[in-house]
Amino acid sequence: MSTSLILLIVALIGLAGYVLGARQARRLAAAALPKMHSRPGYYGSYVAVWAGLPALLILAVWLVASPIYVNSSIRDNFPEDLKAQTEAAQSLTFGTIGSVARGLTVLTPEEVAQAQANPGELRVLLGGKGVPLAGDPEPFMVSAAAELNAMNATSRLAMTIAVIAASVVGFFYAYRMIAPRFRARNKVEQVILASLITASCIAILTTVGIVASMLTEAIQFFQMVPAWEFFFGTVWDPRFAAAGATDSAGQFGLIPLLAGTLYIGFVAMVVAVPVGIFSAIYMAEYASPRMRSAVKPLLEVLAGIPTIVYGFFALTTVGPFLRDLSTQLNGIATGNYSNFIQAQSVITAGFVMGIMLIPYVSSLSDDIITAVPRALRDGSLGLGATRSETIKRVVLPAALPGIVGALLMTASRAIGETMIVVLAAGVAARMQINPFEPMTTVTVKIVSQLTGDLEFTSPQTLVAFALGITLFAITLCLNIYALYIVRKYREQYE
Amino acid sequence: MNMMSDAAVEKALDKKMNDVSYKMIGKDVSVYYGDKRALYDVNLNVRENTVTALIGPSGCGKSTFLRCLNRMNDTIESAKVTGRITLDEEDIYDPAIDVVELRARVGMVFQKPNPFPKSIYENIAYGPRIHGLARNKAEMDQVVEASLQRAGLWNEAKDRLHESGTGLSGGQQQRLCIARAIAVSPEVILMDEPCSALDPIATAKVEELIHELRTNYTIVIVTHSMQQAARVSQRTAMFHLGHLVEEDDTDKMFTNPNDQRTQDYIMGRFG
Numbered sequence: 001m002s003t004s005l006i007l008l009i010v011a012l013i014g015l016a017g018y019v020l021g022a023r024q025a026r027r028l029a030a031a032a033l034p035k036m037h038s039r040p041g042y043y044g045s046y047v048a049v050w051a052g053l054p055a056l057l058i059l060a061v062w063l064v065a066s067p068i069y070v071n072s073s074i075r076d077n078f079p080e081d082l083k084a085q086t087e088a089a090q091s092l093t094f095g096t097i098g099s100v101a102r103g104l105t106v107l108t109p110e111e112v113a114q115a116q117a118n119p120g121e122l123r124v125l126l127g128g129k130g131v132p133l134a135g136d137p138e139p140f141m142v143s144a145a146a147e148l149n150a151m152n153a154t155s156r157l158a159m160t161i162a163v164i165a166a167s168v169v170g171f172f173y174a175y176r177m178i179a180p181r182f183r184a185r186n187k188v189e190q191v192i193l194a195s196l197i198t199a200s201c202i203a204i205l206t207t208v209g210i211v212a213s214m215l216t217e218a219i220q221f222f223q224m225v226p227a228w229e230f231f232f233g234t235v236w237d238p239r240f241a242a243a244g245a246t247d248s249a250g251q252f253g254l255i256p257l258l259a260g261t262l263y264i265g266f267v268a269m270v271v272a273v274p275v276g277i278f279s280a281i282y283m284a285e286y287a288s289p290r291m292r293s294a295v296k297p298l299l300e301v302l303a304g305i306p307t308i309v310y311g312f313f314a315l316t317t318v319g320p321f322l323r324d325l326s327t328q329l330n331g332i333a334t335g336n337y338s339n340f341i342q343a344q345s346v347i348t349a350g351f352v353m354g355i356m357l358i359p360y361v362s363s364l365s366d367d368i369i370t371a372v373p374r375a376l377r378d379g380s381l382g383l384g385a386t387r388s389e390t391i392k393r394v395v396l397p398a399a400l401p402g403i404v405g406a407l408l409m410t411a412s413r414a415i416g417e418t419m420i421v422v423l424a425a426g427v428a429a430r431m432q433i434n435p436f437e438p439m440t441t442v443t444v445k446i447v448s449q450l451t452g453d454l455e456f457t458s459p460q461t462l463v464a465f466a467l468g469i470t471l472f473a474i475t476l477c478l479n480i481y482a483l484y485i486v487r488k489y490r491e492q493y494e
Numbered sequence: 495m496n497m498m499s500d501a502a503v504e505k506a507l508d509k510k511m512n513d514v515s516y517k518m519i520g521k522d523v524s525v526y527y528g529d530k531r532a533l534y535d536v537n538l539n540v541r542e543n544t545v546t547a548l549i550g551p552s553g554c555g556k557s558t559f560l561r562c563l564n565r566m567n568d569t570i571e572s573a574k575v576t577g578r579i580t581l582d583e584e585d586i587y588d589p590a591i592d593v594v595e596l597r598a599r600v601g602m603v604f605q606k607p608n609p610f611p612k613s614i615y616e617n618i619a620y621g622p623r624i625h626g627l628a629r630n631k632a633e634m635d636q637v638v639e640a641s642l643q644r645a646g647l648w649n650e651a652k653d654r655l656h657e658s659g660t661g662l663s664g665g666q667q668q669r670l671c672i673a674r675a676i677a678v679s680p681e682v683i684l685m686d687e688p689c690s691a692l693d694p695i696a697t698a699k700v701e702e703l704i705h706e707l708r709t710n711y712t713i714v715i716v717t718h719s720m721q722q723a724a725r726v727s728q729r730t731a732m733f734h735l736g737h738l739v740e741e742d743d744t745d746k747m748f749t750n751p752n753d754q755r756t757q758d759y760i761m762g763r764f765g
Contacts, residue, residue, distance in 0.1 A: 383624070383675065
């Protein structure tokens with residue numbers, strides 16, 4: 001029986017459990033004098049949980065454990081000479097057995113018997129049925145494949161029986177528990193609590209998993225390239241990865257990339273922070289409700305534009321515009337019509353990224369400013385302060401911790417931003433302070449190192465993980481620092 | 495003889511009444527919040543150096559009237575005020591009047607203590623600094639000390655002037671807010687239920703303070719507590735459903751009101 005069918009049956013039993021459990025509870029409530037502890041729905045849910053949850057757990061464990069068990073028992077029966085071979089060869093053999101096993105299922109019993117007698121013909125036979133085999137299977141493979149099929153069938157049958165039995169047993173157990181004194185509500189609440197905890201654990205464990213996977217690859221990288229060369233190197237020149245050549249000596253200096261990242265992020269913040277905060281102040285303090293209800297969604301539209309689109313905008317509009325502008329300016333000033341701003345440059349990427357960040361700054365700051373109690377504003381206005389004095393001296397200081405937190409979070413976005421810089425910043429890893437020249441960022445280099453056909457054994461690709469974990473560490477520190485500042489100011493202002 | 499003397503007394507009283515100087519005069523004041531009318535043609539005068547209490551059940555418009563007196567209703571988007579309110583014979587809703595200057599002359603203390611998230615010193619110095627009332631640090635120190643003295647907070651606060659104002663107790667915070675209002679030397683102080691968030695002891699202190707402030711300031715106070723109105727005010731105005739029911743000497747209002755509604759409210763029959 002297929003897994004989805006089993007799931008359907010369990011779901012039906014659970015549903016029946018809910019309906020019958022609730023009905024039983026209602027009947028008891030109508031008849032018996034001791035008042036039912038919980039409302040009927042809780043008894044129904046309790047029965048449904050018992051009918052569903054254990055069965056699903058068994059199903060999940062079985063689906064994971066059964067292939068592992070079958071796999072190892074088939075391998076135990078491998079001939080001795082094969083067992084002596086490498087792990088890769090054994091895996092390959094097992095793969096072949098798997099495809100033979102899949103092929104055997106499409107054959108008639110007579111054909112199977114024929115195949116077991118004469119394995120050499122199997123490939124042709126299966127080829128005729130539309131199941132390709134990589135090579136001629138050896139005799140032991142055919143019998144192993146037959147065994148594999150038998151084991152899988154047994155396992156599936158046993159699983160079906162076990163799961164449905166568990167569901168039914170759970171159903172009857174819970175159904176018999178229904179009694180006026182039984183506290184179904186508390187039990188169901190416990191189940192809900194447990195499922196909520198599980199959900200949050202999944203989120204945390206995923207984060208841990210991501211960090212761990214990056215870390216293992218990064219450690220592999222640091223075994224090939226010394227950490228100090230990576231963190232303090234001033235030259236980025238990874239060369240190309242030659243297949244098999246693990247000793248190719250590229251230079252992996254983080255500093256130029258980091259400099260580019262921070263420089264572009266800085267330019268972006270210079271654009272985004274004043275514009276964002278001023279527009280937030282306008283929206284929170286001056287705009288009429290009608291204006292606010294029209295402009296706020298518009299700003300949020302800006303936040304919803306995919307960053308790749310900003311990338312186009314930078315590449316096709318802002319970059320060329322700045323380049324042509326610089327040509328004209330230079331021509332007017334010196335008579336020499338040559339551009340001093342490159343189309344791909346720090347200023348292009350930073351400017352467009354700043355535009356992208358405006359809605360984040362303004363939306364977050366707007367919320368924070370609006371949250372400052374009205375009483376404080378009234379107090380200041382009641383003393384004869386003007387609106388702008390009130391904002392400057394009372395509202396903004398009270399909102400400052402939140403705004404600083406918002407800015408730091410925005411900065412960590414700027415540092416992690418990829419698509420705009422890929423298109424607008426250029427790929428030249430160099431260290432310089434002219435904002436009109438191209439520079440590159442950590443994220444751009446991660447993209448370029450992981451594009452194309454890759455083998456994950458050379459430092460040229462593994463460096464991407466080292467870059468990734470560095471970026472992660474930086475944004476993590478930034479966020480922690482943001483929380484620290486927010487907390488510190490909050491103490492001061494409470 | 496008797497009649498004569500009565501008439502004489504009446505006349506004397508009238509004369510006294512005519513001598514009274516009115517700090518603020520409200521004539522036909524109506525307030526609308528959007529389509530809803532909150533105040534109906536209120537005529538109420540505020541006497542100089544007197545505590546005027548505004549009483550009435552919730553939603554009767556007394557706070558609304560109070561907020562008209564320094565145009566705090568301007569901060570509410572939908573509010574519209576009609577009629578005429580004067581401060582020393584000047585129409586405060588005249589476009590030529592600067593609302594900022596008006597609020598410096600007519601200070602306000604709010605229902606909930608709302609000290610700024612700054613030090614005690616900065617809370618007091620806020621108003622004088624905005625209006626440029628102190629030329630240097632020494633003068634500012636003086637203003638701060640004098641304001642705290644007047645608000646009866648100096649002894650409690652003098653050693654912690656640079657600690658946050660929000661760290662004070664509720665009653666102290668409210669006296670800080672009063673000190674803050676005094677610091678800009680207003681002529682009138684409006685108080686919107688200044689004791690509703692305070693415990694009885696803090697309330698007693700604030701009431702005592704109001705009593706003392708009367709010699710220098712004209713005070714209008716909104717209160718829900720009949721006893722408080724009776725204790726602190728000389729004049730009382732009763733509001734009901736947006737109308738001014740009556741206004742009279744506090745003693746008279748609480749012993750022999752003219753209007754049945756006032757009688758009922760004071761006796762606790764509604765409200």
